[in-house]
Amino acid sequence: MNWLKRNLTGLGIIKLFIYAFFTLFLIIPLISVFLVSFTNEPINFFGSLISIDTLQSTIEKFKNSTLDNFTSVLSNKTYFAALKNSLWLSVLVSVIVLIVCIPIAYGIARTKMPFKRTISALCTIPLVVPTFISGYAFIIMFGRSGWVTYIYQALGGEGFLIDPYSMTGIALVQIFFFFPYALWPMVAAFKVSDISLEEASRNMGAKSWLTFSTVTFPLVIPGMLSTSLVIFAVSFSDFGTPIILAPSDLNLIVVEAYREISGFFNWGGAAILTVIMIAVAGVIYWLQNFFLKGKNYDSVSGKPKQVKLNGNKLLTIPLSAFSIFVVLVPVLSMLTVFLQSIATTWGKDPLPSGYTLDHYKEIFTGSLGNIQNSIVLALGALVLSVIVATFVSYFVVRQNSTGLDFMTTVPLIVPGIAFGIALIQTFNTAPLNLTGTAFILIVAYSVRRMPYMVRSTIGTMKSIKVDIEEAAINLGASNLTAAVTVVGPLMLPGIAAGSILVFVTVIKETSISILMAPAEWAPMSLAIFQNVLRAEYYSAAAMSIILVAIVVLFQAIANRLTNKES
Template identity: 65%
Template structure:
């Protein structure tokens, strides 16, 4: 009897192995990627959309395992209506939407007006110290906005050193109220302008100068050529940059949550208060849908502009660019660039000084200096530093795996649906994604709300597009015959990707990894909304310390974040060999 069983066992193993060989492992991985995006992107957004009609949580996953939850969901969906959307027609929500739109439009216009001469200076002139100034113009981009808000308070608070100096000159009151719409606008303009500057520099650089030369040969003066030839050629890049600034400003959470006065309603702040303070699912969901819709519209406009406004003039013949070396122009632009940098550099320097200050009252400088605040950070908040690294590392692992597979499927198999799904996080504000996650994963079978795992997934999904764009560019440069050779030698497609394609993608993966790690380290909105207390990262501790008035410790930890981000950003620039000047 035993010998018969032994004879049957090898046959079963052989059949099982044969069945495994028939499975297309690559197709399985594609479905795993689809499942990932469905669970952690599509489903949360659909769920929060349904809640905006029911006014109460609708847990779609819970319906699959719990009949009571299914019955409750059916009842709530049967009572769905547009009643809650009437809140948008008046009152707090409507004013919050109006204020946020006005803020984003105003910031976009101011940034573009400020960046036009800056971009021209970097792209088309021999302005002195371009490399140094270009590096300084990049620093505001890597500073979390709530840290820049802290610097603004040090400068323009009631006892801030700028207002102190202003009053010492004989003026009454304050030069700028730190807690006002003016402050929010200034911070967003002077800390978001790099988002628009470098695309505009590229737009000025790529235009064919033969048109400008023709204009000059026909007798046009330099200023006339600049106004009627140079700037119009850069219009697509300028409009695209304006739409990008609008989206960034509209979804910014760090600045308004710190500086918005009680009477000023902004949509991101209202959404945060509705979910964290009142657990108002209807209000939070409606505001989430509005944020996603507005961001989606402007993201679509940006794509439409770059696709349909074709001002291309480049030919295959390379042409050298003649830089404007007029001393009047270059020196004027040098002064203008320095003036633009004064405010953001002063805010960062103020945070640095406060991190070393014993006390800082109404004087222009602190009364004394100490290292105690940094010692406090490392002794009391060492776990927070470790949490930041572990959370960012977890998000990075997920991003690398998913982004590598997405890049392969999009480039090799032209999977447009996956390309579209992977782009959705670009239009979802962080606070909106956090609200969607909290609502979706608060019951079985995936009761993940309040866990570090869900926070890591949220980080990964939100920053996934950065990794995908980096790896996709590398993937396009890899010829398909390399992996085909591996398959012909007996390797499966999945093994070929891991052992052959993967190593060739390392430069793109490395650059994207640093970018993901940097942006996760300074992430504010998702962190504040979702981070569990035992997994609080550095950004959350800085935010909480600012709200508690522990400004010196907050400044010390803020400087650690800035230094860490600068180091990683420098490494990323060296890897990609990116030169913007």
């Protein structure tokens, strides 16, 4: 009875609904896909709860469950090669990204290198470009009719300078468009490390290069380990780049999983690949926490000293040149897509033969529905995320709800393609036949991006004092009324910042959209993907620019809101 009294309050009921939401659309799908990997057949989890016949069928499937499916998949040369290639790609990308970011981060944080502000601004471009668009840009640049290929062959080269349809092409796209994920944490690490240690090294006669290698660099190693794992996870779960660039003879696990579910309807194979992807992502997430949790890497004590920026031109000019080269690739990629979007025809020449805005007119007349779908779906996911995340942050901070905290962390370690497959396998039959509907698409977007909103609102929630809420309760308000009318308005800055982030990332979402979106609710990302497959490159380029413009607009709004909050 006491338990009922505590939980059958307004807040208690909302908490139960939130638990039910995550259980229904996150935990059960992940469990279901795990079970399917043993039975090799789809399981109607919800139908088994209401139908004796369905329950008996499910029991029969479990009687035939076996580990042979895992054995056959892991011994399958195609699947094993896909896993090996994906792991190798992720390791390669994470290592090279770290090597690329070290000089740029040091240049931004510790030197007076020329054009530092411009370089810092340009380093944000890759963050707003969906990965499949960056992959498409590499085709326009380095493909058979690409302008880079034209220049390379004009200078006497043969074939491609870089074959975009290869492991090298995929790795380069990920390197040049994922490096900001590692860059900014490393810039912060260089800025906060205690410079008194470096000064002591120099006072003892050490040269600058020796001080950097023995004092400065070791201080940022913990941050490097953490960011390398982030890059590994992002590369491993990236769907947009491989689906555009991977040739048929290059097996990658995200592409194989997509082919199994969309092309062959191989439930068992898709489920096992999904379990493997989640397991790898989970190990990476655990390693990241292992390296950081309980460790003390502090090197700052007392009042921080003003960092003296290095102005040695023998150092700063090469750093600036290298940084400009790195940021120039994403810039040229987007300029190339823009030129394609306004070209009449373009092929075998360094520049288009003519220019037109007809492709944009075509988009706004024939494909306006895709733009509207993207905005409507993103707004739907946003509303759902705001409602759920706001109450989750309240329960986590005020009631120390570790269960909800854990549930909202799980989507971070589940690749988008894996989550999409789990939802399809769970909701493709009655009584909850939601696959192919806008509702399940909105739910998928919301759950996948929920951690961003939760982290933003939890930060704001922690800054709100409990006594403000208690004062309202003492005046007669219920806990729910106090939470909604007093705490809610105070959380608006965090909600606003998190909302823009959710909206922007949903607009860019690739894997969920391509895998789950029905034709009548096709967003821009799916339309661009389909246009590329149909070789309608000019329309794809125009819609890509519109998509990036929308993302940039809302990203700018997010930055302004964040700056105001700080």
